[in-house]
Amino acid sequence: MNHDDLNHWSKRAADWTRDYYRGLRDRPVRARTAPGDIARQLPRSAPEQPEPMERIFADFKAIVPDGMTHWQHPRFFAYFPANAAPASILAEQLTAAMAAQAMLWQTSPAASEIEAVMVDWLREALGLAAHFKGTIHDSATTATLCAILTMRERALDWQGNKTGLSGAPRLRIYASDQTHSSIDKSARIAGIGQDNICRIPTSQNLSMQPELLERAINLDKSNNFLPAGVILSIGGTSVGASDNLAPLIAVAKRHNLYTHVDAAWAGSAMICPELRELWAGVDGADSIVFNPHKWLGAQFDCSVQFLADPAPQVRTLGLRPDYLATLEHSYLTDFNEWTVPLGRRFRGLKLWFLLRAYGLEGLRERIRNHIRWAAEIRDEITALPGFEITTEPRLSLFTFRYKSDAETEALLTRINDDGRIYLTQTRHDEKFVIRVQVGQFDCTRDDVAMIGIVLRDLTKG
Numbered sequence: 001m002n003h004d005d006l007n008h009w010s011k012r013a014a015d016w017t018r019d020y021y022r023g024l025r026d027r028p029v030r031a032r033t034a035p036g037d038i039a040r041q042l043p044r045s046a047p048e049q050p051e052p053m054e055r056i057f058a059d060f061k062a063i064v065p066d067g068m069t070h071w072q073h074p075r076f077f078a079y080f081p082a083n084a085a086p087a088s089i090l091a092e093q094l095t096a097a098m099a100a101q102a103m104l105w106q107t108s109p110a111a112s113e114i115e116a117v118m119v120d121w122l123r124e125a126l127g128l129a130a131h132f133k134g135t136i137h138d139s140a141t142t143a144t145l146c147a148i149l150t151m152r153e154r155a156l157d158w159q160g161n162k163t164g165l166s167g168a169p170r171l172r173i174y175a176s177d178q179t180h181s182s183i184d185k186s187a188r189i190a191g192i193g194q195d196n197i198c199r200i201p202t203s204q205n206l207s208m209q210p211e212l213l214e215r216a217i218n219l220d221k222s223n224n225f226l227p228a229g230v231i232l233s234i235g236g237t238s239v240g241a242s243d244n245l246a247p248l249i250a251v252a253k254r255h256n257l258y259t260h261v262d263a264a265w266a267g268s269a270m271i272c273p274e275l276r277e278l279w280a281g282v283d284g285a286d287s288i289v290f291n292p293h294k295w296l297g298a299q300f301d302c303s304v305q306f307l308a309d310p311a312p313q314v315r316t317l318g319l320r321p322d323y324l325a326t327l328e329h330s331y332l333t334d335f336n337e338w339t340v341p342l343g344r345r346f347r348g349l350k351l352w353f354l355l356r357a358y359g360l361e362g363l364r365e366r367i368r369n370h371i372r373w374a375a376e377i378r379d380e381i382t383a384l385p386g387f388e389i390t391t392e393p394r395l396s397l398f399t400f401r402y403k404s405d406a407e408t409e410a411l412l413t414r415i416n417d418d419g420r421i422y423l424t425q426t427r428h429d430e431k432f433v434i435r436v437q438v439g440q441f442d443c444t445r446d447d448v449a450m451i452g453i454v455l456r457d458l459t460k461g
């Protein structure tokens with residue numbers, strides 16, 4: 001395969017893409033694959049001799065699509081969305097063609113500068129204060145890890161990176177029980193330890209309570225532990241819980257603690273000014289993460305971290321060995337110093353394409369529709385016999401239950417075997433509940449209405 005062949009096959013791939021998207025509604029959303037089904041169809045070893053692309057492509061079509069859960073299916077209501085607006089897919093094709101590595105400004109000037117400008121476009125689109133700078137990571141987990149490492153180093157007066165943690169005081173991180181498991185993972189990797197995430201109980205509205213946060217910090221201090229930072233959640237993964245930011249950030253500031261806001265899913269909705277009350281006070285945060293690859297429509301992966309002051313994170317993560325030195329260094333941004341890996345993809349391009357091809361108004365309209373349709377289907381489910389709404393819609397996410405835990409679980413299995421829609425579960429208030437989130441980029445009102453049709457079909461008689 002050479003570059004002339006690439007031209008031919010790119011067109012074949014584009015045709016396949018068109019047909020794939022046209023046919024998505026006829027496919028079951030969740031893969032009907034049993035474990036091992038796919039691996040069994042592949043030879044045990046790599047071929048010694050080149051194979052024709054015709055055969056490789058034929059195998060792709062025969063094996064892969066049926067072995068996929070279709071995240072771009074308009075009736076994907078599981079987890080959170082991982083969208084891929086067509087304009088962002090196109091940008092990813094161009095990124096793949098140049099295959100540049102954006103570790104330093106010098107190694108991809110356009111990638112670095114477009115990244116910085118896109119982060120600023122998004123900052124403004126989300127209504128964040130002008131002082132925030134930022135970078136694009138692969139995932140929210142990486143951004144949260146970077147924030148937790150920064151908390152650690154800041155609390156240890158920058159000695160942890162140098163001397164290690166043995167002999168260091170016991171570091172403490174504060175978060176509610178509604179925060180994502182990426183906080184646990186980051187605490188593990190950062191050497192802080194999962195047991196040192198202090199879980200602050202939430203009140204009725206599922207926000208951490210500022211008095212309890214303050215009490216926990218004071219108690220830890222009296223035990224000679226070292227409070228390092230607070231992780232705040234906006235739009236938690238389970239039922240969409242949000243912390244009341246302003247009073248919690250005030251407590252953190254009083255104790256000189258670093259604050260990180262995880263708005264991985266809900267952040268996209270903040271392009272709608274009328275929804276921003278959800279994160280009132282966010283301008284006081286030190287670090288904020290949201291994933292444009294979730295609700296906004298940027299092809300996976302694309303996670304933006306805003307920083308009130310990049311300096312502490314760069315001090316924590318930046319290394320400048322001789323072989324990475326560039327002459328321009330003193331005044332240009334080398335984004336590898338803001339994150340964990342050295343090598344970085346050119347992720348700004350798909351944001352550039354996305355934001356221009358749909359415009360903020362086009363993206364807002366989608367998000368507003370999703371929220372409206374989620375409310376409609378919530379009302380419809382309440383009226384069905386045996387069903388109860390267990391958590392009310394937070395943006396476009398709510399949960400429901402059918403009769404009992406066992407009945408709910410059995411129903412969920414029937415729903416996903418049926419294939420017309422895809423839903424997933426969580427536990428809330430000790431109960432097994434089914435989550436519904438509306439957020440796929442091409443989703444229509446009829447697609448959401450299918451939830452009601454499926455629930456009725458599967459519970460009648």
Ligand SMILES: *Cc1c(COP(=O)(O)O)cnc(C)c1O
Nearest residue numbers: 139140141180182236237264265
């Ligand atoms: C999805 C999600 C994450 C994890 O995001 P990744 O980008 O997959 O690492 C973290 N927090 C919240 C609230 C999320 O919704």
